[in-house]
Amino acid sequence: MSQFVTQDGNEVVARVAHKLNEVIAIYPITPSSPMGEFADMWTARGEKNLWGTVPLIQEMQAEGGAAGAVHGALQTGALTTTFTASQGLLLMLPNMYKIAGELTSTVFHIAARSIAAQGLSIFGDHSDVMATRSTGFAMLFANSVQEAHDFALIAQAATLEARVPFLHIMDGFRTSHEVSKIEILPDEVLRALIDDEAVRAHRARGLSPDHPVMRGTAQNPDVYFQARETVNPYYVAVPGLVQEAFDKFAAHTGRQYQLFDYVGAPDAERVIVMMGSGAEAAEETVNHLLNQGEKVGLVKVRLYRPFSVAHFFKALPASVKTVAVLDRTKEPGSAGEPLYQDVITALSEGIATEDAHFDTMPKVVGGRYGLSSKEFTPAMVMGLFDELKNPHPKNHFTLGIQDDVLNTSLEYDASINIEPAEVKRAVFWGLGSDGTVGANKNSIKIIGEETDFYAQGYFVYDSKKSGARTISHLRFGPKPIQSTYLIGKANFVAVHQFGFLERYDVLESAGQGATFLLNSPYGPDEVWDKLPRVIQKGILDKGLELYTINAYEVAREIGLGNRFNTIMQTCFFALSGVLPKEEAIEKIKSYIKKTYGKRGEAVVRMNFAAVDSALEHLYRVEHPAELTSSIEQPPVVPAAAPDFVQTVTASMIAGHGDALSVSQLPVDGTYPTGTTQWEKRNIAQEVPLWDPEVCIQCGKCVLVCPHSVIRAKVAPEEAYADAPEGFQTAKAMWKGLEEQQYTLQVAVEDCTGCSLCVEVCPAKNKSQVGRKAINMVEQLPLREEGRKHWDFFLDIPDFPRHDGLAFNNVKNAQLLLPLFEFSGACAGCGETPYLKLLSQLFGDRAIIANATGCSSIYGGNLPTTPWAKNAQGRGPAWSNSLFEDNAEFGLGMRLTLDKQQVYARELVESMRKELGSLADDILNAVQDNEGEIDAQRQRVDSLKALLQDSKEARAKDLLSLADILVKKSVWIVGGDGWAYDIGYGGLDHVLASGRNVNVLVLDTEVYSNTGGQSSKATALGAVAKFAAGGKATPKKDLGLMATQYGYIYVAQIAMGANDAQTVKAFLEAESYDGPSLIIAYSHCIAHGIDMAKGLEQQKLASQSGYWPLYRFDPRLKDAGKNPFQLDSRAPKLTFKDYALNETRYRMLFQSNPKEAESLLNHAQELVTERWHRYEELASTKPEEVTS
């Protein structure tokens, strides 16, 4: 009997891969990471493969490494697989050629994703897999979750028979992350498809000293060519073997696939050829058009490589006149995209053979669609079929965008919606933190697994990590759902956050007469008048039925805080009527128990209470039939924002980026900085409020604020003359500045409410010790006033950088303008305070190479960027190359600067006569402090003025290079995944180069950006993904390794443990004319801590000896001193005192206490041992160091 599950593509593919392999080498990359995570989790739980043994999982340092390990494991005869995507797949290319060249059976499971070009994209298209076409891997495309599950098996069966390795491809996100009800393959089917003899043959081909052979020879011109041709028969056989596997599979499951599956009219004249998830939407549309009598068809390409011309012809109806080939990739400069070219080639070759059952070559056009998960809808498919009616349909078109540059885009009627009436469609707007997605995933499971309905869930997340918006799209209906696109006309729209009404067009996707469920702080009698006018209009125009509940209050009363997911879920079931009410409640409870049961009965009870009380608080809203509201949605960005922000950025912020045309976007991926200031997100419920009476002006709150929303200025009293009412100041507590006024202001609209500032504030109110110099208060009442205060504050002159104060301590550094502000990082992020400090100290002359990871996402993910400019227009110039090459990328920047500086100096030398004394002044300038740098800037300004009108080539060159004569600072920034793992080889080389680069490692001890996978920075005993049983090996001592070179400045810092040392380390590193490495403890959401206590954890990490602070300054050695300075005192706490505050350590005690105890005891031994080693280093006499 069929067994159905409701799971996403990643899970159902991993399920088969884990069953059919012995060795799995993994490395995280979106969107394929969950496949590795599932496999790792199942292995950790002891789940066995088809042969009764638990597969071995090995996390590698990079995808290149994973491919190497896979190659080795295959060469020794193990059934081996890996999961990857995008850049990861590109890193595997060299090994893929080898694996294929050696005729090795394996399947790589791919969640296909865009390749970083003008910008990185984590979303789905076929750019990555198309780059592997020449490797020799067969390529099998799955279009849906069911197919991805099925093809994982079929690919494995085929590769074992064929000896040609396979890429099994599903679309990233659309399939990998779509939750769908599918029929799961029982072991018997797996067993039936996999031939153990073929497995044993694979094993027998493995290298063994018991029957030694060699493979991987170097070949000469005499034989390489012929040898390369030896594999041909195997490729010829592949299509037949895959079809055999398809047929065998069909015999066991009833699901019959063809190499090229045709759907449509037998006499179709217009046919689309495509592959991937878009084919599902296309099939849905073809079926719709067939019902309307149209002669259209679709060829779904399953086996793309090897491309079987004969089978392709067989699939095409003889009646075909026009073929449109859709490619989900772009190959700039080509004669056409890959599938298009293959179809053209196949048709030209095949038309003259017996395979052809038509005489006339059809017209063939090709186009691109769906890049980076761009929506692909039935409306677009219909637009394409309409285009094919033209005698001369557009070729090399784009579909789904507006190309107003070369006008490649096809027109279509976006309002068309063909979703069948029997499919129920629900859209939910929520916040990441309110649990909306989790509840919806549960709802989908309930519907999928407890009813006869088919169900589909797809979830759209934010590019911000704090205050992140989520939109869930749920469908359920009596037949399998092929709608691989977002819901256009929902029967049910739920808005779980009232604040969204003012910011988003939440009713855009509501269909006529839909139900609208609103979580509102206002009761049923007053809510109507609180709705913005546009929302009222939407309700009236579409005839929506409005229901409301105050889930905030219900959740609070039950003790669920902000997580009101089960309350809203219950309301959804009650209103949607998908199940009888009582049955729905019973099933919700049963799933609550299933989901939360192991977290204890209190959690279950609380959620049960939420279910029970939900419907009592749910009201239908009776409202007038006309608009009554005068509440308007505020502009997306303020009127003062620059043009680009007003047009382009604002569209993206508002969620209308799809409507931007090609001409509106930069041609080379270059975007303005300083744009977060225009995106007022107002996500904090509470924000800090300054109490000048208590404040000691220490600057700690300014230093630690991860979002740069707390700022301080000192200015003469007259600067405050026009201050708005309530704007507070205090007498400046600086020697020599007593006559000036200090002010501390909070950007309340940008604050995330993390409260790190309050935690770090050392000043307590003497009359109420619970209050500090900065205290959290409700944001809403402060918003208006706060906005005015902030605007005024920005107009107060910045404290001069070059006018007396040395910015070598926290108190003074707080007065420096941050050039990194309002990032979308998690509330309370432990990384961003370091970046902000960097921007304050060196931002106006810094170039930043940023490794891919959290810092590149909150630093560079559109729509807005936190890297900013000062009043003079200077600020950090920032770029992200890749994950693995960041150190080299930064070094390249340094090389340019070094070369340009030499050339500029040479030009100055050569123009001494023209420049007079300015030449020497410039060439001999010392630039060790802000004053000296400012003086050089002025000289360079003079130089530019002198050169401005010169026609001489040297002068023009010098003018173009003059700015380089002012000192520049290169920063290579990244996380531990980059520095310890994937980028380590490059980092080591760059540090060893001796060049003047500064490396900042934001060490969160896991791959934070991809969801907390273990890196070599992960500590012994910590639980992380890929280390589900607690990491069994200790953290790599990256800093100590770097000190071994002797000429690298190294500092290990933790702002929460010693902020003065942090500032000092940054200044020393930057001033060192050589390579510098700063390793910064960065508390992280992936540690499972209360982020407000992040700095406290940093302190405990240091006090326990786990994270000793030190600085290794090679200059001290030259001065006859010990370069290694230990800045921490001897441990006064145990490792456990620190570690057990964190879920990553604690949860092992909750899952495997014995192992946890043993690992943590071992960790303590290592901490002690390392401390002694450091102590010894710090106490070494200078002469011993020198020797």
Place this chain on the structure above:
Amino acid sequence: MSLKTSYLGLELEHPLVASASPLSYSLEGIRQLEDGGASAVVMHSLFEEQIEQEGKVLDHFLHYGTFSHFEALDYFPEPEQFNLGSEDYVELVRSAKAAVDIPVIPSLNGITDHGWLRYAKYLEDAGADALELNLYHLVTDPELSATEIEERYLHILGSVRESIKIPVAVKVGPYFSSFAHMAKLFAKQGANGLVLFNRFYQPDFDLETLDVKANLVLSNSHDLRLPLTWIAILYGRVPVDFALTSGVHSHFDVLKGLMAGASVTMMASEPLRNGVARFREIQDALIQWMDDHDYDSVTQMKGSMSQLNVANPEAFERANYMKVLQSWRQDPTGVLSR
């Protein structure tokens, strides 16, 4: 000579019982208590907050930051099963029962009638010989009356009593307007024993950091007076077994407790400070003292100095209060010498 005593229906070799403390956090610790000479062990408390909160905290952090960003839908691998601390506690009882011969008495500590009470049954099923129900509630809400609190206590006891068959002892603090009446009500509600008294958590202030600090002070022999007084008063009047806890540090303290009417005397601070061997040392000293003073058994002395049995019962009452004050004033050295 016999040191045997009966407490909650359990036949104990002697009256020196280990009371709830960190010494029973592990199986090894429980073994050491037996080896050190304790006749029974009351385990460290399983707190209602622990039962309720641990899962909630875990749930919170497993949810925290999830489903917010495309690349990081969650941050932790979720094992198939969690053993929350409360489950570990039940397991510890089970393994302790298998590992030691002395009775094992788990301690449940809470103040509401929520789900934690089901743990009484789990503990019984794990083999507990009896249960100590620790009702500790520092009432800070001015709206809550004494009656409401007392009724809540009795309700909790009633619920536990209904759910299990093993004996139940109630451990409370002394701060009741009419403790004797309360003790009677506990007995009526089915308590088999009263453990006197809970120590009242009193935080300290750090004047440098202006923080309120948790600062648990170990007991000393002066702390014996309060439970001693109440056991002496209640013995023979309230039909339960008494356990004296707080301030037991020497064989003298044990003797006083027994004479007041306690079936057992419990120690935590003394073994914490001076090692678990103190059980045996005090037992030896007890034997020596009884030998020196011609006592045959501890039953012989049990309650011998209770209010019912002393020559001057008023010594326990208000009149005696005046004497205490007078004796204080009369003491020229300022040292309380009584």
